[in-house]
Amino acid sequence: MTGGMVVGMATRKVTVTLPAEQVDEIRSLVEGGIASSVSGFVQHAVSVSLDDVHGWRSMLDQALAETGGGLTDAERAWADSVIDGPDAA
Numbered sequence: 001m002t003g004g005m006v007v008g009m010a011t012r013k014v015t016v017t018l019p020a021e022q023v024d025e026i027r028s029l030v031e032g033g034i035a036s037s038v039s040g041f042v043q044h045a046v047s048v049s050l051d052d053v054h055g056w057r058s059m060l061d062q063a064l065a066e067t068g069g070g071l072t073d074a075e076r077a078w079a080d081s082v083i084d085g086p087d088a089a
Contacts, residue, residue: 016042 018026026041035041064070071079 023038026035026038029035029041030037035044
């Protein structure tokens, strides 16, 4: 990485909204030399988060394959009702 940007990787500028406390903390890390830049910190955080999501998806897919496959429509409806609660529309 150079100056917080990934060399040789296409990038696109986006706007995100974060709580002020998080922005202040990220800027403190940059000022302290722990992070290269705000953009670099956010790029790294997104990369870690995406890796985490993909890892969980892979583990779930493997567990489902070992236990009979994906949910049926009825099982999914039941799970959604449990997660959403009885007052969900």
